[in-house]
Amino acid sequence: WAEPLAEGAVILRRRAREQAASLLAQVEAVAQSNPFHHRITPGGHRMSVAMTNCGDLGWSSDARGYQYTGEDSATGRRWPPMPQMFRLLAQACAQEAGFNYFQPDACLINRYEPGAKLSLHQDKDEKDLRQPIVSVSLGLPAVFQFGGFERGDAVQRVLLEHGDVVVWGGPSRLRFHGILPIKAGIHPLTGAFRYNLTFRRAR
Ligand code: MD3
Ligand code: FE
Secondary structure, eight states, X not given: OEEXXXXXXXXXXXXXXXXXXHHHHHHHHHHHHSOOBOOBOTTSOBOSSEEEEEESBXXXXXXXXXXXXXXXXXXXXXXXXXXXXXHHHHHHHHHHTTOTTOOOOEEEEEEEOTTOOEEEEOOOOSSOTTSOEEEEEEESOEEEEEOOSSTTSOOEEEEEOTTOEEEEOGGGXXXXXXXXXXXXXXXXXXXXXXXXXXXXXXX
């Protein structure tokens, strides 16, 4: 069922649950060709979240900064193509939230181990910020923080569970957000991990 979270943000609880096992098999296939890496931030810190990508473009971070590129800087190879199932799910969910022409060209895959977190940040490396981001959570649950337009604004906390899909568009697109440290646990499909897929139109 669809619930508005804030203006432009819609949560589709459990929307991807039936497809979770197939989505995870595709995540494994992607990771086999371009393994998960802990990227280094421009400030020199190793991220606790491990990342890989699929699609024409992939997001990564290194000493030069944050950017979308056609190749994985760790391997020099192009990112694996976005699986058809990923694309169809992202487009269907975007449509259910009122975004009819979403054509993702990048899928960032985040892998969280217990204790991993993502500090408050804004996503603004994409060219057209009128395009939404579709996020799919799999495995262990996480507490998501949803703030305002300034780093110091109050945050709302939302539990994101296995199979939850959120579409972030409109004014929500530029809100600060983050993930609190993941609690240890074992999920039947993902073991000790949480995965998050974010579908983006990067250019
Ligand atoms: C709100 N990922 O990859 S997903 C990210 O769970 C990211 O891995 C988190 O933030 C994760 O950039 C949160 C939910 C999400 C994704 C993108 C957003 C929320 C967003 C962009 C704008 C506003
Ligand atoms: Fe983000």
